Amino acid sequence: MTARTANDKVLFEARHVAKRYGGLVAVADVSFRHFEGEVLGLIGPNGAGKTTLINLISGTQEPTSGTLLFDGRPLRGLPPFRRARLGIGRTFQIMKPFPGLSVLDNVTAGALFGREPERAMPSARNAAAHWLDFVGLGDKLAQPADALGGPDRKRLELAKALALKPRLLLLDEVMAGLNAVEIDEVVDLIHRIRDGGTTILVIEHVVKAIRQLSDRLLVLQYGQLIAEGTAEEVLDDPKVIEAYLGRRRS
Amino acid sequence: MLILQVLANGILLGGLYAVVALGLALVWGVLDIINLAHGAFIMLGGYIAYYLFTGLGLDPFASLPLVMAAMFVVGYLIQWGLLNFLVRAPMFNMLLVTFGIDVVLTYLAQLLFSADLRTIRPAYAGTNFQLLGVTIPWANLMAFAVAILLTGLLALFLQRQRWGRAIRATAQNLGAARLHGVPPRFAYALTFGIGAALAGGAGTLYGVVAQLTPYVGVPLTAKSFAIAIIGGLDNPLGVIVGGMVLGLAEAFGSLWLGPTYRDAVSLGLLVLVLIVRPTGILGRAA
């Protein structure tokens, strides 16, 4: 475990969180803490329950049992839009731009309705333009959002979440489908977001990226937390290796 | 004994409602078209039967095949000549156009037939028989029997007959329809025609046991929609269940609230069903 003193502030905490659908268990008794300013990585084989966990935090779904605490207050019963206003922003794995709107308008929504929102349209648009600049889409403001290519769509997703001025940013596989150069660019972007004071939870499959990004790493399998620690500790853990590759004779 | 009477009324009504909804459920389940003019087709079928009766003295149960044939042609032409051009448009457009057709048919009926209430009254209308202390009108019983018969025939048709299987295949995908040797345009027109024919048949029966006005269309469409949701879109027999639920609800609603609240009861039930369980209660989610 990274050295964390009792004085480090916990921004988000999950306590014995579970999500069941009838007989199927998506998340089973997950507990962890996410410290303010930390980049926490979340990895695990497909179907491990990672996206479900993000859905539970963002409010898209409610847990069957357990507690989620943001800044000390329980999130249960708060609809997604309230959590966004509190400062929980997320991206979607299957990206969800507003198809009929321009790139700028897509992000303006976040600036208008997020934490510390702009109240007037012109200032909201300005804020949106700033975030689009930040992610590298500054030259594509007027384009229709559904005309963007893959990597640009991811940047748009990111800008939309950033416009909310989130305190906790949930990234769901933003690197999927990117080449090595693009991955480096996104890692750099995430570092800059972290430097701005945002706490980040990153779900990723790309090992190189997760190593570079994470202060700590959580590993989920079949809805359960099977490992927790720094990247070096976790990625050498035989349980983790087995989860990904099956039993391995070293 | 009153309860038994109301129960009997509800069941008889339920059978009628099953055939009322059948055409809509078929077209919706197979073609994914929600025909908001379905009730108007029923109304039209009823008026055709009415004028065949008053003009030519044809007993409605005898003219039933004629009415169905006539409405089949109407439905076939509407699908072939109009609706086939909107199949790949958003569902909203189809709703709007079929609603427009309903409006046109309603006004035509108002012009041609006037707004007076009409019922088909053959000689045996108004005669009853008694069973276990319950009064059952002969006309209603016959309508019920024909309704169940038509429903069963449709089920058989979809299972056994070549065209029927082709229609079911069309519900899966158009390629499968082609495999059965049926061009999609024809399969669509055929299905819609059958739906209209069933509506026509239902209209004939409706004209005997209830009253026809040019305005019965929309409530009947809404009730058909409710029945299709309750009964599911997969199986004609599910429509019988849905019809029974609605028929019984109306019968008991009439008992408790009064007969003039009939429509309000079933429409209220529709709203409730949609709010509580829009994905359907039996059968495939619509």
Place this chain on the structure above:
Amino acid sequence: MRALTWLLALAAVAALALVPFTLSPVIVQFGISTLLLAVLAQGWNIIGGFTGYASFGNSVFYGLGTYGTAVAMAQFRLPFWLGLAIGAVVAVGFALLLGLPVLRLRGHYFAITTLALSEAVAAIIANLDITGRNTGLILPLIRGDTMFYELSLGLVLLATLSVLWLSRSRFGFGLIAIREREDAAEVMGIPTTLYKTLAFGLAALFSALAGGIHAYWITFIDPASAFDISLNVRMIIMAVFGGAGTVIGPVIGALMLSGVAEVLASYITGVASLFFGLVIIAAVVFTPRGVIDAVRKLPRRGLAYFLDTVRETRL
């Protein structure tokens, strides 16, 4: 908006306002009907065009407004403005109350539920004594189509200005986001349930006021005419043909389509509604994206525009 646009708008409004003083009474009556339909179209525009919830039963608000005003004036001898207010309160209350469960439905479920709701309310009203059951109510008579014309014009202005405000406000932006992708809108901080319901209430408000004006103008109302189902398809096609989600589209659509139907009907008397149904069908098949889209592309593509449209949507 540019100064020129404002000037043109002002000129158009002035021209419309002068109609009762310059044109024949028949045209004034046509004007009143058309203007009230334009209000309905704008009302639909708010919930259907902006928010993306295509209601097929906004006629219920029109009917409630009609009956609210009529009951207030015929049964309780209240003045017109109070009757209007009561009609509006009833309709908006209904929208806010039933909006909550009904707006959870999507697409065609929402469409048919609103349609059924409209029929259900009509059926209930036809049973109540206070509303005169099926026979209906008679309101106090007042002569003066001019007053009703200017009132209707004023309501169209009010509705259109509200839609203009929507197109520029944070609230309207939220509605558009809901229309484009509701689940994404939610996680971006937009209170979707609240906004949808407010939009529904706003649509109800304008529809009810139109109904109230119509009631006093016509003097006699009954359930069939107050809750006329065909109003729904007319208001929708006017809004869609003119341009759903635009500010002036529904008004243009209302004026154009009413005009076309009237002209056609003048060749065969008294069947404007029938021709309207045919106009609707033609509009949906050939100009599903609205007249503005057609006008923009016709010069380049000519008749091929219509052929292409049909080819895209045919089986």
